[in-house]
Amino acid sequence: PVFSVEEAEAKSLWNTCLVKITPKCALNIIYVVFGNGTLIESCCHDLVQEGKVCHDNLIKYIADRPSLIGRKAQYLKKRDDVWSHCVSISKTA
Numbered sequence: 592p593v594f595s596v597e598e599a600e601a602k603s604l605w606n607t608c609l610v611k612i613t614p615k616c617a618l619n620i621i622y623v624v625f626g627n628g629t630l631i632e633s634c635c636h637d638l639v640q641e642g643k644v645c646h647d648n649l650i651k652y653i654a655d656r657p658s659l660i661g662r663k664a665q666y667l668k669k670r671d672d673v674w675s676h677c678v679s680i681s682k683t684a
Contacts, residue, residue: 604652608645612637624650624669625659635677646674 622628650670
């Protein structure tokens with residue numbers, strides 16, 4: 592039963608959030624938050640259009656994986672930094 596809840600949550604995130612952002616930008620943002628990627632500024636428009644709730648939930652969903660949870664606070668801070676940066680540059684564009 593636990594797996595079905597997670598699968599339902601993932602499906603909901605996919606259906607409501609990831610359809611608003613290109614796969615290239617979704618991967619770029621994930622790589623920035625969880626790796627050492629460089630943010631593609633054109634992806635900020637997609638991210639802001641996707642919305643903060645989607646961005647927060649998707650990153651939190653990934654950060655909750657057993658292999659990542661030890662650094663969850665760091666990932667959530669990077670998530671917020673990416674969001675703030677994207678909002679600031681999308682306002683000037």
